[in-house]
Every structure is written in structure tokens, then in C-alpha cells.
Amino acid sequence: MFSTLSGQWAFHFVRGDHEIIRELAAEAQRRAQEMHDEALELAGYRVSGLNALYFGEFEQARSDFETILRIYDTSRHRPPPVHYVHDPKFYAIAYLPVICWILGFPDRARSWQRAALEYAAELNQAVLNTHVRIYGGAGLDELILNVASTRSYADAIVDLLDQHNLRYFRLSGLILRGWTMAQEGDGKDGLALMRRSATERLAMGVSWYQIRYLCMLAESYLPHCRADEGLVAIAEARDIRARTEEHMWSAELNRVEGELRRIQGTTPVEVEKLFQDALVIARDQNAKSFELRAAISLARLWRDQGHPTEAKDLLAPLYGWFKEGFDTPDVVDAKALLDNL
Incomplete structure (x- = not known):
């Protein structure tokens, strides 16, 4: 039940099926109450927290993830290695860096970033090491414009995923690499890599974090006075938001368009x-x-x-x-x- 609900929710979350992820979050919480099962309760907080993040309810997301960290006991709640991908503590700690930055606590965000990387290293699986570098690592560092660190994460992501043939995550690494190239002065190739990788990622049926990547792309056109191309990226992001009701980046969409x-x-x-x-x-x-x-x-x-x-x-x-x-x-x-x- 734990792994099935978690995996089913993750599939629809990445696609942007907003009605289904709400239904699955409610089901996870209902099942946990019916069965008095702590693992399901933690899974419920995980999906509830990520749903809150998705819909732009940042205080609720932080509350749900911090609740997981208060309850979680490694000896009782960590799943067996084959199910580490469903570990609720991992997701709580992987997204708290970005959440804390958004809420206005950059130093706290960096503390959570260190904790997230340490926890992923402890679990030591390719998918989790990649996930935490994309969101807890580069996800924070690009927001605070730490270009060198973001490039280091991007290169590590691409190298790791070349070994494991994980194309979905690899495209995120390429977008991040392209962003750092554009920030470092290689606008032509960097923007082209971002544009190409974002298009391929959307073609896979992915919507999660796509709005952020399009905002990064659009803003990267600014120094090159390529407003028309930037506005195309903003229009694509607005189309995704209208379809998925994802509001995590709604403020940034308006600011960058302005x-x-x-x-x-x-x-x-x-x-x-x-x-x-x-x-x-x-x-x-x-x-x-x-x-x-x-x-x-x-x-x-x-x-x-x-x-x-x-x-x-x-x-x-x-x-x-x-x-x-x-x-x-x-x-x-x-x-x-x-x-x-």
C-alpha cells in the first residue's frame, strides 16, 4: 500500500495531473487513519507537502515536511533499500532548501542543503543522489545565483546519469548546465542547450519544475536583449500553469515577463x-x-x-x-x- 500509493502519486505529480494528486493525497491520509499505520501517515505528509509546494502553499509545505522529520525514526520508518525511492524523510529534506529560500531564509536553506546531501549520501542510490542534486543542490544554488556551484551539480548530474541511462533527470542536468553557460558568457550555446533540453523534457510529458526551467530560460535572454524569445518561453510556462494549476512559480512568471x-x-x-x-x-x-x-x-x-x-x-x-x-x-x-x- 505504501509503495503503491507513493509511486502512483509520483507518476501523476510529474505529469501535472492536479486533480488526481489531490485525490491520492486524500486517499493516503484516509488509509493511514483507517489502518493506524505510521508509514502510511508519513507517506501522507510527503504527498501533502509536495502538493502544497506545487500549488504555492509554501508554509504548509514546510509544516508537512518538518512534521515528517519530527516523527521519522530510522529504525522504524526507513523502508528497505528497494523502496528507498519512497522514503518520506528523503523528500522532506530534499525540498526544504528551496522552500526555506522562498520563505525568506537563505541561511536556513543552505543548512538544509547540507543535510539533504548528507542524507542522500547515506542512502547511496543513483536516483536519490541525482534527485537531491537537482532540487536540493542546484535548485537552491541557481536561485541564489551561485553559478559555479550550479555548474558543479549539473556536470555531476549529467555524468551520473550517463552511467545509468536516466534520461528524465539528465535533461534537467543539461538545462542547468546551459543556464550556467549563459551566465558565464556563452549565451549562444548555453541558451540553445536550455531551449533544446526544455523542449525534449516537455515532449516526455513532464511538467514538474518545467515552469521554473522556462523562467530561467526566459530571464537568461534578458542580457542578450532577446525579449521576443524570452516571452515565448513565458507563454509556454503560462500554458503549463493553466493546464496543471501549478502555482509554485506564479510570482516569478509575472516578474520575469515584466x-x-x-x-x-x-x-x-x-x-x-x-x-x-x-x-x-x-x-x-x-x-x-x-x-x-x-x-x-x-x-x-x-x-x-x-x-x-x-x-x-x-x-x-x-x-x-x-x-x-x-x-x-x-x-x-x-x-x-x-x-x-
């Missing part, structure tokens, strides 16, 4: 609306890091329009909320912009 439309020459009113929409979504989700990014974009727009006071009034309280992560690029940018204002 930046692209700004360099394209769209009217300031339309650009401002996109930034404002990103702010509203981030606030509703309590996603402080997304809120900070949207506020920086909007504050820059207002500054350039000759409204520095409004820009400062928007950004200063949000910057003041952060109590950690002062070496991360978004927080550094916010401080520099405030000093400029």
Missing part, C-alpha cells in the same frame, strides 16, 4: 502591472524572496520614472524584514538600490 516587456519597450503602465501582480502573488503566498525580487524590479521602474520616494517606501520595509542571507545577490541588490535611492 522585465522582458520593459526591454521590449512595452508601456510603463503594463510593465508596472506585471510587477504589481508579482508582488500580490508573493505576498499571498508569504514568499518573501519572490516578494523582494518583485519589489526590486518595481522600485527600479519607479526610480527611473522619477519617483524615488515611492520606490524607497516600497523596498525599505521589505529589506528590513530579512534577518539573514545578507551575502545573497537579491538582498545585496536591495541594499544597493536603497543606498542609491
Whole structure:
């Protein structure tokens, strides 16, 4: 029951079958209550937490995963090695780095990243080592713009999966590699690799994290003034969101589109609306890091329009909320912009 529910849910989760993953999460919780089974209870928290992450309910996701870590006892709850792929502790610890960053705790995110890598090394299976490098490792490092570390993860992912013929994960590694290439100045080949790998990944029927990869691709077109291509990627991401109801990256979709439309020459009113929409979504989700990014974009727009006071009034309280992560690029940018204002 444990492995069947877990595997069935994972299949539909990766595809983006939003109604079915809700139904399976409810079934897992119902079965756990009926059978008084701790393994099923932990599986229920796992699918509930990942569903919450998927739908942009970040506080709920953190709560579910932290509940797993409080309950989990290795001697009683770790499945046999053939079922490590269903281990609820692994998924809790693998996604907490990204969740904590989104909620505005970059230092806590890095602590969870170290713990996730250590736990995957303890389990020592190719799929789990790959999974944690994609999400807990590179997933955090690309958000905090640590290009060198993301490249290291990407190369390790591709090398490992070449050995094991795991094409689904390999495409994620290639997208991450392409992103680092673009960040390091090789825009032509890096963007082409991202574009090609994202297209192949979607052709497999995958939707999970595809919106994030398309946001990364779209934003990578900005320094090259290729707004039209970036907006194509944003349109693809919006189509996926409409089909799957995945809202994890909704704030970023609006912010990145606003930046692209700004360099394209769209009217300031339309650009401002996109930034404002990103702010509203981030606030509703309590996603402080997304809120900070949207506020920086909007504050820059207002500054350039000759409204520095409004820009400062928007950004200063949000910057003041952060109590950690002062070496991360978004927080550094916010401080520099405030000093400029």
C-alpha cells in the first residue's frame, strides 16, 4: 500500500495531473487513519507537502515536511533499500532548501542543503543522489545565483546519469548546465542547450519544475536583449500553469515577463502591472524572496520614472524584514538600490 500509493502519486505529480494528486493525497491520509499505520501517515505528509509546494502553499509545505522529520525514526520508518525511492524523510529534506529560500531564509536553506546531501549520501542510490542534486543542490544554488556551484551539480548530474541511462533527470542536468553557460558568457550555446533540453523534457510529458526551467530560460535572454524569445518561453510556462494549476512559480512568471516587456519597450503602465501582480502573488503566498525580487524590479521602474520616494517606501520595509542571507545577490541588490535611492 505504501509503495503503491507513493509511486502512483509520483507518476501523476510529474505529469501535472492536479486533480488526481489531490485525490491520492486524500486517499493516503484516509488509509493511514483507517489502518493506524505510521508509514502510511508519513507517506501522507510527503504527498501533502509536495502538493502544497506545487500549488504555492509554501508554509504548509514546510509544516508537512518538518512534521515528517519530527516523527521519522530510522529504525522504524526507513523502508528497505528497494523502496528507498519512497522514503518520506528523503523528500522532506530534499525540498526544504528551496522552500526555506522562498520563505525568506537563505541561511536556513543552505543548512538544509547540507543535510539533504548528507542524507542522500547515506542512502547511496543513483536516483536519490541525482534527485537531491537537482532540487536540493542546484535548485537552491541557481536561485541564489551561485553559478559555479550550479555548474558543479549539473556536470555531476549529467555524468551520473550517463552511467545509468536516466534520461528524465539528465535533461534537467543539461538545462542547468546551459543556464550556467549563459551566465558565464556563452549565451549562444548555453541558451540553445536550455531551449533544446526544455523542449525534449516537455515532449516526455513532464511538467514538474518545467515552469521554473522556462523562467530561467526566459530571464537568461534578458542580457542578450532577446525579449521576443524570452516571452515565448513565458507563454509556454503560462500554458503549463493553466493546464496543471501549478502555482509554485506564479510570482516569478509575472516578474520575469515584466522585465522582458520593459526591454521590449512595452508601456510603463503594463510593465508596472506585471510587477504589481508579482508582488500580490508573493505576498499571498508569504514568499518573501519572490516578494523582494518583485519589489526590486518595481522600485527600479519607479526610480527611473522619477519617483524615488515611492520606490524607497516600497523596498525599505521589505529589506528590513530579512534577518539573514545578507551575502545573497537579491538582498545585496536591495541594499544597493536603497543606498542609491
